[in-house]
Amino acid sequence: MLSRRAALEAIAGHRFEVVVIGGGITGAGVALDAASRGYSVALLERSDYASGTSSLSSKMVHGGLRYLQNFDLGLVREALIERQLMVQLAPHLVYPTPFLVPSFAEERRDRKIGIGLNMYDVMATTRVGRSRRDIRAAKEEDEDLYWSPDRHRTIDHDEVLELVPSLEPRDPGGAYLFYDCQTDDVRLVLTALGEAERFGATMLNGAEVTEVLSRRGSAAGVGFVEAESGERFEVEADNVVNATGVWADRIRPEVLEEEDVPRIAPSRGTHILLDRDDLSTGSAACIVPAGEGRAIFALPWYGRTLVGTTDSDYAGDIDHPQPSGADIEYLLEAVNDFFAVSLGASDLVGAYAGVRPLIATGDPRKSVDISRKAELYETSSGMLTITGGKLTTWRRMAKQTVDRLVEREGREAPCRTAEIPLGMEARPTDLEAPEGVGERSVAQLAFRYGHAARAVLDLAWDDPRLAAPIVPGRPDLLAEAAIAARVEQARNVADVLLRRTRLGILAAPQLRDADAARPVADALAAELGWSRRRAKHEAEAWPAAAAEAGVDPAATAAV
Ligand SMILES: Cc1cc2nc3c(=O)[nH]c(=O)nc-3n(C[C@H](O)[C@H](O)[C@H](O)COP(=O)(O)OP(=O)(O)OC[C@H]3O[C@@H](n4cnc5c(N)ncnc54)[C@H](O)[C@@H]3O)c2cc1C
DSSP: OOOHHHHHHHHTTOEEEEEEEOOSHHHHHHHHHHHHTTOOEEEEOSSSTTOSGGGSSOOEEOOOHHHHHTTOHHHHHHHHHHHHHHHHHOTTTOEEEEEEEEEETTSOOOHHHHHHHHHHHHHTOSSTTOOHHHHHHHHHHTGGGOOOOOOOEEEEHHHHHHHOGGGGGGOEEEEEEEEEEEOOHHHHHHHHHHHHHHTTOEEESSEEEEEEEEETTEEEEEEEEETTTOOEEEEEEEEEEEOOGGGGGGOOBSSOOGGGSOOBOOEEEEEEEEETTTOOOTTSEEEEEOSTTOEEEEEEETTEEEEEOOOEEOOSOSSSOOOOHHHHHHHHHHHHHHHTOOOOGGGEEEEEEEEEOOBOOSOOSOGGGSOOOEEEEEOTTOOEEEEEOOSTTHHHHHHHHHHHHHHHHTOOOOOOGGGOOSSOOOOGGGOOOOTTOOHHHHHHHHHHHGGGHHHHHHHHHHOGGGGSBSSTTSOOBHHHHHHHHHHSOOOSHHIIIIIISOHHHHSGGGGOSHHHHHHHHHHHHHHHTOOHHHHHHHHHHHHHHHHHHTOOHHHHHHO
């Protein structure tokens, strides 16, 4: 990615064919799709890339078994096809995980789940209408291009315990086993943005769009404020795309009909993270009943156990949603019951809450039941707003948006994103690490950056101080903080701890003090030319940023 200074120079006062507002997964997708069809594109992000909902998801690339219950079949099918595509396009970043729905000694296996999983399998087939033999032949011929998960199956007591040893006290009778995929949501955004830049898009974070400019009644660009200087700039554009997620109804051109923009009905989802010594789901994920017919997930993620999510209407501050005490209690109660443990808020290694950009339709249903379908709106001024949807369906949302641009301009420019690899895969064995950088670090770098991990390791080779872990015992390297500032426009400690790495939610208690954040601030200082005083000040700002995100509920409770 260009440095912020170079990006600002390239954008301010210039003219583009498309300006995208919002640097979450949707905006990143639109930038990639439009740039790869030949449009000149600028993207502006108010805060940091993925700082909205796109860093606060359950990190699943999935069809969503739950949406089958609501008969949202189109959405499930669409998402399952995207899931397969993502594994092909970003094999280092999107990976299948076995999911278990266990039953216990006294229970019978729930047949309804089996029926649902059968549908899930059928809907995941990209070659509908082809026989199994044809599919097998296609797989053999085209092995690298075609990924599909194994069908679901039932497994017995022993196999359940092999996958999830911690269920032993519950004496599981067996389980349904099926596959879905996981990722790091922030990395997916940064990777899509990296690809967009390869096709010529220019992007800038810390750039808040404050107005949509209009010329003769048409949206003709945007005015934005650059965060460091507080200065206002303008960028002209033939097309303006609003991809601001839960903030979508705040971006308004002057001339506007009420029905031109969606009304967002925010719903909050909380997650907690636990040490695997306290609660491990082994190598699988578990679906955990959570009362009133609801279920939550317990997922292995970055060496921790990620538990979530809640789903409830939310009327609070959407800029800084926090995990509520009641939500944390609800999640803990569900896992305590299910795994026969007794964990409390003081056992958490991290927590976060995100807000879903659900579209209010005047529908009185609860947020859990409102569709995750994406919607595209067009104002009379020509501004397009794309919101709703899921992390999984970003490519389709982007396609839908850019298809509309192409259609109204009468261009010949088909969508190409189904064939554009997202980053470049690297296996850990392809990477050479200096002494002191362990296997876990190398494997994590290969997952996070793919081939670009070499740039991180080059820094670690050149400067042994950067080969050190950011948090003792965790595999993330200080070189990642340096690379984040150098090529990913990271501007502060929170950008590194909450997003470029996920340490803020994976090791919150170890990062309670400003002192623990100081090495990150020093690595950023060397890249961004900060003084020692500024580095100290930036480290001191971290605990407040962590508190604002609510990542360490035990610390907040202690204050
Ligand atoms: C708890 C939870 C769990 C979820 N789990 C999953 C899951 O497992 N799988 C899945 O597929 N989906 C999941 N989702 C849904 C998914 O995360 C979202 O649909 C997706 O991340 C939305 O992306 P977005 O880019 O539209 O919005 P965002 O990521 O919120 O991006 C919008 C961006 O616009 C920026 N912005 C706002 N105003 C301005 C402005 N004036 N100027 C410039 N920029 C601006 C914001 O800073 C933000 O970065 C989950 C959602 C939640 C809340």
